[in-house]
Structure formats: C-alpha cells, structure tokens
Amino acid sequence: MRPVRSEEAGERLDPEGLVPTDVPDLESTADRWITDLGGLGPFLSVGRYRYLEAQEPLPLQMHPSLLVLAFPIRGRFEFVVDGESMPVEPGRVILIAPGSAYSTGVGPQTRGELLWLVSSVGDRWVDGMIDRALQQVIGELIAGGSTVWQAPALTRDLLLRVVAADRDGLIAPIWGSSLCAAAVTELARANQSTADAAPMHPGVRRALDWLDQHADGWVGTGDLVEASGMSSTHFYEQFTRAVGTTPKDYMLERRIDRARELLVTTSxxxxxxxxxxxxxxxxxxxxxxRRYVGMSPTEFRRNVSRDDISRGVESSTL
Structure with missing residues (x-):
C-alpha cells in the first residue's frame, strides 16, 4: 500500500526526516492498481492490491490534509500509527487521520489483499448542501483520530465496485465518487449505531488463516467451521460479527474473485x-x-483482456 507518492516529498521518509505530502499516488502496477477519482468532491483515489509475495515495508509518511481508510480483504496487516501498533484483519478498517505519521513497521508488507480510499478534508471542495453534509460525515469519522473499527460489508462492497469499474470517460469519476460518498456515509452510520467491536475471536482468526493457506483449492464453509474448532452456531455468529458478512457470502465473494482471474488468465x-x-x-x-460484478462471465471475459491484467486494470489480479 502506498496511497501517497512519497517521492513527491523530495526525500525518502524516515523517523528523523519526515516530510509531509498530500500528493496522491496514482500509479498502477501489475499487482497494485489505483482509480483516479479526479478530485470530484473530497475523494482522490481508490486502490486495491494483491501481493502474492511479501513486499518492502511502507516507509513512514504523513498527510496533513488527507484521510486514509484501509480495508484488508485477505490476510492480516499491521500498521504503526503515531508510534502505536494497530493490527487490522478482514472485516475491519483502519482510519488514518490527517496529520498522523504511519508506516507498516520495520518488517515487510505481508502477502494478501488490501483496499483503500484516500480523501481530502477541509472545505476547499465544498459547494452546496450535499457537499456540506458529506463534509460533516468525514469530520465525524476523523474526530476520534486514527483508530480501527469494524467495517460494514456494504462499505467494502461499494469501494470494490469502484475499483472494478471501467475508468475511461467523464462518467467514471462521477459514478466512482458517488459510490465513495455512499461507502463513507455507511461507515459513519455503522460507527454511530454500534460500539467498537471486541477483538476477533481466536477461532475465526484460525479459520481465516487456514483459508489463506488453502486459497487455491475448493473450500466450503464446513471446512472453516472445522478449522475454527468452534461449534457451527458459535462460528457463524462470531464470523459475521467480525468480518461483517456471513461465512457463506464471504466464501462466495472469494470464489467470484477467483472466477474473474480464471476468466482472463485461462481459456x-x-x-x-x-x-x-x-x-x-x-x-x-x-x-x-452478475450479482457481484454487474455483468455475465462471458461479457466480463470479452471486456477485460490479459493486457488489462498486466497493467493492473482488473481488480482481481492486483
């Protein structure tokens, strides 16, 4: 994850020489791609990566006027924010408030998948009643400083729609910004209606770790229950609370992700x-x-090419 281009700051960032920057990184690669929202409203970019191997740690950085929201999709991630370790798991979101110095620590970035949204704060973009309401929502999100919350499944799904969409044309950034506004509003609404959730149950964590180790094979929800060491009823309850969706829907989403990859990379x-x-x-x-992607498998295969994959355009090969 590198939501802001540290090179623009003029020097490598480290604890002794931290140079703040608000310049978003919009460069996609074969395993990390970013949607430029064109600065319509507060939203600057949405990104998603899939790292199949560990990567160099994210250097320390700080953004005076940007909010960063990061949602793990697969794998467990650890951020260090203002000197405090903040582990984040699937079903959770880390909110990095403007002015917070953060990195992924001294170790490498682990393999896995991460989704993130970068938004500006302040009032430079505010124009009209809807913008003022959205500004208030963002203000409520950052009022408590950098923290980790439970993430509503709807927020994650809306942002995934943004990164999976066609990025060409004028309509794309308008549509993407609208989905981001809905996603952020849902996150704020969920945070108001529920207290911060308890830590993830160890059995659910065991199941997710087991799933990451068997990602390429067929896995059913019964396998997850067995890996958790919990009863079915208790597992379903704890999994839904921690991840924000049922085990069945979570597994279905993973299968659709794998299907997108196979449709493009195989015949x-x-x-x-x-x-x-x-x-x-x-x-x-x-x-x-169609429910998850918005088109049939055949349409998807026709519209997304192997070249798109290599450029990082398609969301399932980040």
Missing amino acids: DTVTDIAHALGFGSSQHFGTAF
Missing part, C-alpha cells in the same frame, strides 16, 4: 470454471457472478 470454458469453483451449474455461477 477454460465458463462451465468448467463454474464446476472447478464448486457451483452446481453454469446458470447458478452466472447469477452469482
């Missing part, structure tokens, strides 16, 4: 992919795929 038929991922039929697969 397997849609039926073969459906069966390989445990769907009972290609019709069931197509219905689920």
Whole structure:
C-alpha cells in the first residue's frame, strides 16, 4: 500500500526526516492498481492490491490534509500509527487521520489483499448542501483520530465496485465518487449505531488463516467451521460479527474473485470454471457472478483482456 507518492516529498521518509505530502499516488502496477477519482468532491483515489509475495515495508509518511481508510480483504496487516501498533484483519478498517505519521513497521508488507480510499478534508471542495453534509460525515469519522473499527460489508462492497469499474470517460469519476460518498456515509452510520467491536475471536482468526493457506483449492464453509474448532452456531455468529458478512457470502465473494482471474488468465470454458469453483451449474455461477460484478462471465471475459491484467486494470489480479 502506498496511497501517497512519497517521492513527491523530495526525500525518502524516515523517523528523523519526515516530510509531509498530500500528493496522491496514482500509479498502477501489475499487482497494485489505483482509480483516479479526479478530485470530484473530497475523494482522490481508490486502490486495491494483491501481493502474492511479501513486499518492502511502507516507509513512514504523513498527510496533513488527507484521510486514509484501509480495508484488508485477505490476510492480516499491521500498521504503526503515531508510534502505536494497530493490527487490522478482514472485516475491519483502519482510519488514518490527517496529520498522523504511519508506516507498516520495520518488517515487510505481508502477502494478501488490501483496499483503500484516500480523501481530502477541509472545505476547499465544498459547494452546496450535499457537499456540506458529506463534509460533516468525514469530520465525524476523523474526530476520534486514527483508530480501527469494524467495517460494514456494504462499505467494502461499494469501494470494490469502484475499483472494478471501467475508468475511461467523464462518467467514471462521477459514478466512482458517488459510490465513495455512499461507502463513507455507511461507515459513519455503522460507527454511530454500534460500539467498537471486541477483538476477533481466536477461532475465526484460525479459520481465516487456514483459508489463506488453502486459497487455491475448493473450500466450503464446513471446512472453516472445522478449522475454527468452534461449534457451527458459535462460528457463524462470531464470523459475521467480525468480518461483517456471513461465512457463506464471504466464501462466495472469494470464489467470484477467483472466477474473474480464471476468466482472463485461462481459456477454460465458463462451465468448467463454474464446476472447478464448486457451483452446481453454469446458470447458478452466472447469477452469482452478475450479482457481484454487474455483468455475465462471458461479457466480463470479452471486456477485460490479459493486457488489462498486466497493467493492473482488473481488480482481481492486483
């Protein structure tokens, strides 16, 4: 994760020479891609990466006028914010407030997937009643400083829609900014209605760790229950509380992510992919795929090329 381009600050950032910067990093790579929202409203960019191998640690940085929200999708991440260690797991979000110095510590960035949103604060973009309401929402989010919360599944899903969308044309940043506004509003609403959740149950953490180790094979919710060492009822309750969605929906989303990758990187038929991922039929697969992606598997394969993957355009190969 590198939401802001540290090179623009003029020197490498370290504890002794931290140079604040508010210049967003908009450079996509083969395993990390970023959607430029064009500065419409407060939202500057949405990014997602998939690191298959550990990466160099994120250097210490600080943004005087930017809010950073980071959502782990797979894997456990550890940030150091203003000298305090803040681990973040799937189903949670870390809010890095403007003016907070943060990094990923001295160790490498772990393999996994992370989604993030970068937004400006202040009133430079405010123009009209809706903007003023959104400014108030963002102000409420940062009022408590940098922290880790439970993340509503809807917030994550809306941001995933942004990173999976076509980025060309005038409509794209307008549509993306609208989804970001809904995502941030849902995050603020959920934070108002519930107290900060208790730490993730160790059994749920065991299940997620086991899932990361078996990501390439067919896995059912029963396997997760077994890996957790919990009863089915207790596991479903704790998993939904911690991750923000049911085990069934979480597994379905992972299968759709894998399907997007296979549709672009292989010549397997849609039926073969459906069966390989445990769907009972290609019709069931197509219905689920359209629900998450907004188009059929065939349309997706036609519209997204291998070149898009190599440029980091498609969200499932970050």
